[in-house]
Structures are given as structure tokens and as C-alpha cells.
Amino acid sequence: MELWFTEMQTPYLKLSFQVKEILAQTKSTCQEIVVLDTEVFGRVLVLDGFIQVTQMDEYIYHEMISHVPLVTHGSPGEVLVIGGGDGGTVREVLKHPEIKKITLVEIDAEVVEVCRRYLPETGSYLDDRRVHIQIEDGLEFLKNNPEQFDVIIVDSTEPVGPAKTLFSREFFRSCWNALKEDGVMVSQTESPFYNRDILERSFQLTRELFPRCGTYFAPVPSYPGGIWSFTIGSGRRNPCKIEAKEKAQSINTRCRYYSPHIHESSFSLFPLYPGKGEG
Amino acid sequence: MELWFTEMQTPYLKLSFQVKEILAQTKSTCQEIVVLDTEVFGRVLVLDGFIQVTQMDEYIYHEMISHVPLVTHGSPGEVLVIGGGDGGTVREVLKHPEIKKITLVEIDAEVVEVCRRYLPETGSYLDDRRVHIQIEDGLEFLKNNPEQFDVIIVDSTEPVGPAKTLFSREFFRSCWNALKEDGVMVSQTESPFYNRDILERSFQLTRELFPRCGTYFAPVPSYPGGIWSFTIGSGRRNPCKIEAKEKAQSINTRCRYYSPHIHESSFSLFPLYPGKGEG
Numbered sequence: 001m002e003l004w005f006t007e008m009q010t011p012y013l014k015l016s017f018q019v020k021e022i023l024a025q026t027k028s029t030c031q032e033i034v035v036l037d038t039e040v041f042g043r044v045l046v047l048d049g050f051i052q053v054t055q056m057d058e059y060i061y062h063e064m065i066s067h068v069p070l071v072t073h074g075s076p077g078e079v080l081v082i083g084g085g086d087g088g089t090v091r092e093v094l095k096h097p098e099i100k101k102i103t104l105v106e107i108d109a110e111v112v113e114v115c116r117r118y119l120p121e122t123g124s125y126l127d128d129r130r131v132h133i134q135i136e137d138g139l140e141f142l143k144n145n146p147e148q149f150d151v152i153i154v155d156s157t158e159p160v161g162p163a164k165t166l167f168s169r170e171f172f173r174s175c176w177n178a179l180k181e182d183g184v185m186v187s188q189t190e191s192p193f194y195n196r197d198i199l200e201r202s203f204q205l206t207r208e209l210f211p212r213c214g215t216y217f218a219p220v221p222s223y224p225g226g227i228w229s230f231t232i233g234s235g236r237r238n239p240c241k242i243e244a245k246e247k248a249q250s251i252n253t254r255c256r257y258y259s260p261h262i263h264e265s266s267f268s269l270f271p272l273y274p275g276k277g278e279g
Numbered sequence: 280m281e282l283w284f285t286e287m288q289t290p291y292l293k294l295s296f297q298v299k300e301i302l303a304q305t306k307s308t309c310q311e312i313v314v315l316d317t318e319v320f321g322r323v324l325v326l327d328g329f330i331q332v333t334q335m336d337e338y339i340y341h342e343m344i345s346h347v348p349l350v351t352h353g354s355p356g357e358v359l360v361i362g363g364g365d366g367g368t369v370r371e372v373l374k375h376p377e378i379k380k381i382t383l384v385e386i387d388a389e390v391v392e393v394c395r396r397y398l399p400e401t402g403s404y405l406d407d408r409r410v411h412i413q414i415e416d417g418l419e420f421l422k423n424n425p426e427q428f429d430v431i432i433v434d435s436t437e438p439v440g441p442a443k444t445l446f447s448r449e450f451f452r453s454c455w456n457a458l459k460e461d462g463v464m465v466s467q468t469e470s471p472f473y474n475r476d477i478l479e480r481s482f483q484l485t486r487e488l489f490p491r492c493g494t495y496f497a498p499v500p501s502y503p504g505g506i507w508s509f510t511i512g513s514g515r516r517n518p519c520k521i522e523a524k525e526k527a528q529s530i531n532t533r534c535r536y537y538s539p540h541i542h543e544s545s546f547s548l549f550p551l552y553p554g555k556g557e558g
Contacts, residue, residue, distance in 0.1 A: 004293075011297075012318035014283075018291040039291035057472070193336070193500045219498075219506040219548070221472045226505010227498040257550060265544035269498070271536060 005036055005044075007051055009224035010194055015051075017041060023118050028110035030162045035118040041222055043119060045086055047111070048161050053086045053119065054222045061188075062122070063258040064218040064266065065230055066092035067251050069151050069186040071263060072237050074244040076150040079103070080178065082138035082166065084155035085111035088122035090131055093153070095254050096247075103149075105134045105141045107162050139165045142174035149178055154187035159198060167198060172205040182236040185210070192217065192270055193225040206233040214240050216266035218257070227269075240267040284315055284323075286330055288503035289473055294330075296320060302397050307389035309441045314397040320501055322398060324365055326390070327440050332365045332398065333501045340467075341401070342537040343497040343545065344509055345371035346530050348430050348465040350542060351516050353523040355429040358382070359457065361417035361445065363434035364390035367401035369410055372432070374533050375526075382428075384413045384420045386441050418444045421453035428457055433466035438477060446477060451484040461515040464489070471496065471549055472504040485512040493519050495545035497536070506548070519546040 003019040017040050024035040034046040042055030053061075066089050070076050077100045081089050085106035093102055104126070106112055112133065115123035126133060134141060138154070152175045156163035165171055166187070175185045189195075189202040199215065206213045210233030220228045232239045241264065242248050248260040282298040296319050303314040313325040321334030332340075345368050349355050356379045360368050364385035372381055383405070385391055391412060394402035405412060413420060417433070431454045435442035444450055445466070454464045468474075468481040478494065485492045489512030499507045511518045520543065521527045527539040 006295075010319055013297075014293075014295040016285075016293040016295065040289055191500075192498075217498075219471075219496075219504070221470075221504035221506070223505075225498070225500035226502075227500070259547075259550055261547040262550065265547035268538075268540040268544035269548075271538055271541065 005038070005046070007046075007049060013224070015224070024114050026110060026114070028108050030108045033108075033110055033114050035114060044222070045115065045119060047157055050158055051222050052157065053088060053122065055119075055121065057220050057222050058088050058122065060218050060257045061220050061228065062088035062092045063255050064216070065089055065153055065155055065186060065188060067255065067258045068216060068230065068239065068263055068266070069153060069184040069232055070096050071242060071244055071248045071251060072232070072234055072239040073151050073182070073184045074237065074247060077101070078147070078149050080105065080149045080152045082141075082152065082154045082156065083107075083163065084153070086115040086119060086122045087124065087126040089153055089155045090128070091122055091125040094125060094128055094130065095251060099130060102131045103134060103147070104131060105136055105138050107135070107137050109135045137162075137165065139168070139171050139174060142171070142178050145178070147178070148180045148183075150180055150183055152179060152183070152185045154185070156188060158190070167202060169205055172209060176209040176233075179235060184232065184234045184237075184239070186230055186232045189215070189229045189231045191223065191225040192227065192229050199229050199231065202231045206231050210234055211236070212238050214267050215270075217269040218266060240264060284317070284325070286325075286328060292503070294503070303393050305389060305393070307387050309387045312387075312389055312393050314393060323501070324394065324398060326436055329437055330501050331436065332367060332401065334398075334400065336499050336501050337367050337401065339497050339536045340499050340507065341367035341371045342534050343495070344368055344432055344434055344465060344467060346534065346537045347495060347509065347518065347542055347545070348432060348463040348511055349375050350521060350523055350527045350530060351511070351513055351518040352430050352461065352463045353516065353526060356380070357426070357428050359384065359428040359431045361420075361431065361433045361435065362442065363432070365394040365398060365401045366403070366405040368432055368434045369407070370401055370404040373404060373407055373409065374530060378409060381410045382413060382426070383410060384415055384417050386414070386416050388414045416441075416444065418447075418450050418453060421450070421457050424457070426457070427459045427462075429459055429462055431458060431462070431464045433464070435467060437469070446481060448484055451488060455488040455512075458514060463511065463513045463516075463518070465509055465511045468494070468508045468510045470502065470504040471506065471508050478508050478510065481510045485510050489513055490515070491517050493546050494549075496548040497545060519543060
């Protein structure tokens with residue numbers, strides 16, 4: 001028997017890959033959670049039918065969503081990750097030696113459990129003593145938590161399911177309020193080809209709040225269109241031009257994709273967005 | 280009735296899109312030629328089951344395969360295009376005012392005819408008086424033609440069908456011999472994720488011949504993995520650092536994707552390749 005999984009990337013576009021084995025399939029209160037073992041991507045985490053994490057390319061996504069804001073900040077001690085229950089972003093944040101505490105706010109406890117069990121390359125980092133896991137909606141957490149952070153990383157799913165509130169003006173404002181003065185916020189903002197409305201709106205919301213902002217891109221072949229966008233806002237430092245050069249170099253040695261060259265080049269991949277760190 | 284076209288991107292990975300209408304379907308002596316009208320990509324040229332050109336994203340591929348080598352050269356008068364029977368590369372080359380003659384060597388006369396008829400945004404440029412079309416295999420043409428070119432652009436199909444010879448050492452050497460001293464050659468070299476062997480071999484063959492070489496990348500969502508590679512060799516000028524800055528700026532104003540920023544950044548998208556124009 002040949003088993004194929006199909007993702008509806010848009011109503012008119014499908015990506016399908018052959019499945020060797022279904023490792024997990026469950027419904028939480030939030031969504032359907034599936035882990036597949038595949039020929040082309042290795043193990044794959046699928047939430048509500050959308051590919052979230054694959055062993056083949058997760059390193060690019062997780063390195064880029066983490067190191068661009070952390071290197072921009074320069075000395076991040078306290079980091080908030082919203083979403084990211086798979087642990088990949090936490091793994092990358094932990095590569096920065098100054099990190100004192102990572103608060104991970106994930107809405108779905110079962111995602112965390114499934115990833116701990118089936119995706120140890122990312123999930124095992126959730127057990128580090130510096131990681132504090134809070135099972136809660138990201139916006140609700142921000143409303144009730146008085147802590148201030150150096151960096152906020154919004155590592156969400158698509159804006160159609162449980163992550164819908166994470167693309168609202170209220171959410172961006174709450175992040176801005178929860179950052180220290182020189183704080184940095186980054187959000188995953190979908191495909192520049194198939195979700196340009198989301199990307200443009202997120203860029204606009206970021207620009208309304210942050211003195212400096214920009215959009216950068218990274219190749220993620222398992223995501224629709226193969227290239228993904230991240231929108232970053234910074235209270236002080238220019239995210240597109242590395243000031244903390246030594247830090248960038250030292251992180252580079254612990255990465256497969258991120259480098260200072262790639263950091264700066266990733267902002268110059270599309271002519272669509274005005275922000276080049278100048279705000 | 281719902282009609283879907285499926286491309287086998289690898290034996291384990293398929294991309295499918297909905298088809299509104301089959302505009303052309305024919306078999307030439309070389310391959311099967313199909314033109315589809317689709318919701319997501321507009322019109323699509325498919326050769327032997329592989330997507331070649333879509334109205335949605337062809338501008339990125341054609342601008343990048345053309346302007347990076349032409350701006351690197353600085354003053355290209357005579358250009359050889361191998362493959363490219365759709366006319367998209369020719370359209371871009373014609374944006375350079377110094378162009379005196381473009382020789383297009385396409386193996387399949389029927390591709391040229393089909394594109395003239397169904398893809399006028401690219402095909403109509405084949406009728407420019409500066410374009411000389413030769414229906415012949417690229418390697419055979421180079422063996423028998425004594426002309427010398429400023430720039431050679433290898434705009435081929437996958438290395439499995441009629442384009443197989445265009446990835447051989449003999450072909451790269453023939454291109455090198457057909458270039459003037461400061462000449463520039465570029466080849467499309469497939470996906471950095473799914474065809475890394477082809478990319479690495481092409482880079483190696485280029486480095487054996489050219490004093491300066493490099494690999495650059497551009498997003499093409501309709502191609503496997505969504506990001507595409509181009510390998511460039513240059514007789515004199517560094518392809519990764521623009522010398523002809525005014526030329527780059529003036530071409531920028533006539534492009535939707537290419538810009539001097541993108542030109543230089545496109546070389547820093549993957550940490551895999553040693554060549555950064557230093558040879």
C-alpha cells in the first residue's frame with residue numbers, strides 16, 4: 001500500500017508526500033495533531049492539516065526566527081516564545097549564553113507532549129531548567145503577566161486556527177508593552193506569495209509601534225511557496241545591519257544555516273517591503 | 280468536473296494545481312509540450328511533465344538568470360542563450376541597451392511556436408530583430424560555431440531529457456571557449472534541496488574553468504522546493520559585488536524583482552557553497 005499525505009496549500013494548490021508510517025494521530029481541545037514518518041522530509045508534525053515542522057528543514061526556520069532577533073538585541077537575558085510548542089525555537093534560543101529564562105506560552109499542552117515523545121531533536125530542549133512552560137493563549141498571557149522581556153518570538157501556526165488572535169493589533173500592542181525599551185519582537189508572517197495580505201498587515205502593525213522594523217525571508221521547502229517571511233520590530237538597534245558582530249560570528253559556528261552574511265542578506269530578498277530597518 | 284495537474288517533484292513528493300483549461304497539448308520529436316490555464320499560476324508551460332514557466336512567477340527566474348550575468352559583465356553586446364525557447368530570458372536581455380545580437384539556440388522548434396502563440400508575455404520577444412533563433416542542440420551549436428560571446432546564459436530544462444548534455448564537462452568547456460576574455464556564463468542549476476548533486480557538480484565544473492565563480496539563489500514558488508539556484512562563472516569581474524552600479528540601478532527601474540541589493544544578497548542565501556566570487 002502507498003500512503004500519501006496531502007496539504008491544501010491554497011484552494012487550488014496541493015503538496016503531497018509519501019508516508020512511511022503514522023506515528024501519532026490525536027485530537028486535542030484545540031486541533032488535530034499528527035506526526036508522520038516520511039521519505040522526503042523525515043518526521044513531520046502536522047496541525048489541523050498544515051505542515052508545521054519537518055526534520056529535513058526545521059533548522060532553517062528555527063535558526064532564522066531565533067538568531068536574527070537575538071543577535072539584533074545583542075544581550076538577551078529574558079525571552080518570551082509564543083507558540084513554538086515543538087521546542088525548535090527554544091533549542092536555538094538556548095545557544096545564546098546570556099539567556100537566563102525562556103518563557104514558552106503554548107496554547108496546546110498535547111503539542112508539547114507529542115513533540116517531547118516523537119520529535120526529540122526539538123522537543124527534548126523543552127526540559128532545560130531555563131525553560132518555563134505556560135499552557136495558555138498568548139494574548140491572555142500578555143494581558144495578565146507584568147514581566148518585561150528582551151525579546152519576544154511569535155512562533156505561531158496559520159492565522160486560521162487557534163493562532164488567530166496572534167495577528168491582531170491588540171496582540172502586537174501587548175507585545176510592545178511587554179518589551180523593555182531596547183526590546184525586539186519577531187513574528188512568523190507566512191508566505192510572501194500566497195499570504196501577502198497577512199505579511200503586509202503584520203508589517204504595518206509592527207511599523208506603527210517600533211522605531212525600527214523590517215521583513216526578512218528564509219527558504220523552507222516544506223512550506224507553501226518554499227520561502228517564508230518573518231517581520232521584526234526593534235526598540236533601538238537596526239535589525240538589518242548587525243552591530244553585535246562577534247555574537248553573530250560565535251552563533252554562526254553553532255548553526256547549519258544562520259550566518260552574519262545570511263542575516264543581512266535575508267532582508268534584501270524581495271523588493272516589496274519598504275522597511276529596511278529604517279522604520 | 281475538477282481537473283488537476285500533478286508534477287512529480289521527487290519520487291516521494293508531488294505538487295498539484297487545479298487546471299481551468301488545457302490550451303495546448305502536443306508531442307514534438309523531443310518531448311511532450313503542454314500549456315495549461317490555472318487558478319494559482321495563470322498560464323503554465325509544462326515540458327515532459329515538468330513545470331517550466333508560469334505567468335505568476337516567471338519574472339523572478341528570468342530577471343535573475345539574465346541581469347546578474349549581464350550586470351556583472353557591464354557592457355554585453357553579444358549574448359548566447361541556450362534553451363529558453365519560451366522567450367522570457369530574451370525579453371530580459373533586450374532591456375540592456377548595448378545589446379547588438381542575441382543568438383537563441385533552442386533544440387525544439389515546437390516550443391518556440393507554442394510560446395509565441397500561448398505565452399505572448401515572453402514569446403512575443405522572440406520576434407525582435409536582434410534575436411537570431413537557431414534550432415539545434417546547444418553542444419552541437421558550440422562545436423560548429425566560431426563566434427565569441429560576451430555572455431552565455433544556459434536556460435535549460437531538467438538534466439534528464441533533451442538537456443542532458445548541457446550539464447557535462449564538455450559543454451562547460453565549450454562555453455568557456457566560446458566566450459571573450461572577460462565573458463560571463465550562467466547556468467540554471469536546479470534545487471539546492473532536491474538536486475544538490477547537480478548543483479555541486481555544476482559549481483565544480485565552473486570553478487575548474489573560470490577565475491571567478493559563485494552560486495546565487497532566487498525564490499520560484501512553482502519549482503520544487505520553491506528556491507532555485509544559478510551558477511555563474513566570470514572571466515574578469517566579480518559576480519557577487521556589482522562594479523557597474525549605474526547599470527544595475529537603471530535595470531532595476533525596468534524590473535519587478537531584480538535590484539542591486541537583491542543581486543548581491545542572492546549569493547548569501549546558503550552556507551553550502553564556497554564560491555563567493557573569489558574563484
